[in-house]
Amino acid sequence: MQAAHISKQHLVSQVLLRQFTMLGPKGSGWQLQPFDVCNPERRLKLKGPGACGAAKDFVAFDSASAEELWGSVETRVPAALAAVQACTPFSDPVHVEVLRDLIVLHYVRSHRYRGVYSNAFETVRVNVRSELIRQYPEDVRRAALRQTGFHLPGSGSLGSFAERLIEQSEVTQDFGTGKLFRTSIENMFNKVRAMASKWQLEVLTPENGQFLIGDSPAVTVRTDSMPFSYNMAFGDAHAIVLPIGPRHLLALGPKNLLGTIPQALVDEANTVQILAADRYAYMHPRSGLETFARAKARQRHADRASR
Incomplete structure (x- = not known):
């Protein structure tokens, strides 16, 4: 019996x-402060973690398969986080593996990856249409004659029918149902996990201040200039960063490290979270970061409006 589809899926x-x-x-339980990076003047109420960091039908086809894969990481996270909080993340290689996988999980299970995936599919689709017309025009005409009984008179109708053939293909059907995305994201997780195994783990705490977390929180960065550039390809990054609490940030980097970072780098890490977010950032209710977040969200809006 197939497991039931899970509609509300947490990306964070x-x-x-x-x-x-x-x-x-x-009676209100444990709460955090959401911040709308697209509407920085909007004031949001405190919410519980169950109401934050989720997307509806992110994996729309056989979501139970993906959830089982994510769960294979997430069920082991509490022990690894406890080791981080005890300043002993390297005492057990299993903790390092879990924390590294946690970064990979959030890098792949993200709004950004779905956008990259969708754009790549559309690019391939356009290219296939062009190649069909350029290399196999007579085959397309014969297929049109078989299906419709009409001879295609010109290039415009040829292109339209080529698009129809693409729509009828199994791969396009699988794209529409979400089956292709579910397969793609699971394969990408395993691929990036293998790549990340060659990186080391850094566990960083702030000298001052706190970290916040965005809704696309595992972000590739280059650290050779300020401000950091971000969201480059995995292989082009100097590090992949992931906040795991107000006082801890994970990074995949060149060596295992347990250390502290100055306020300037804390601010830079928080800026990256806001600029890379899809819609929301989340912070501890007493972090004092709302004014900072509002300023960075305004900067984000101005930068995008000027493009």
Whole structure:
């Protein structure tokens, strides 16, 4: 019997979001502060982690398969986080493996990856249409004659029928149902996991201040200039960063490291989270980061408006 489809899917693990919470007023439970990076003047109410960092039908086909894969990582995270909080993340190689996988999971299970995937599919689709017309015009005409009984008179009708053939293809049908995306994201997770195994783990704490977390929180960065550039290809990055709480940031880098970073780099890490977010950032209710987040979100809006 096939497992039921899960519509509400967390892209930011609840185990991470819980690190940014505090106990709210009586009966309200553990809450964190959402911030709308697209509407920086909007004031949002505190919410529980279950109401944050999720997307509807992110994996629309056989979501149980993907959830099982994500769960193979997330169920092991609490012990690894406890080791981080005890300043002993390298005491057990299993903790390092889990934390590295946690970064990979959030890098792949993200709004950014779905956008890259969709854009790549559309590019291939356009290229296939052009190649069909350029290399196999007579085959397309014969297929049109078989299906419609009409001879295609010109290049315009040839292109339209080539598009129809593409729409009828199995791969396009699988794209439409989401089957192709589910297969793609699972394969990408395993591919990036293998690549990340060659990187080391850095566990960083702030000298001052706190980290916040965006809704696309595992971000590739280059650190050879300020401000950091971000969202480049995995192989072109100097590090892949992931906040795991107000006082801890993970990074895949060149060596294992347990260290602290100055306020300027904390601000830079938080800026990257806001600029790379799809819609929301999340912070501890007493972090004091709302004014900072608002300024960076305004900068993000101005930068995008000027393009």
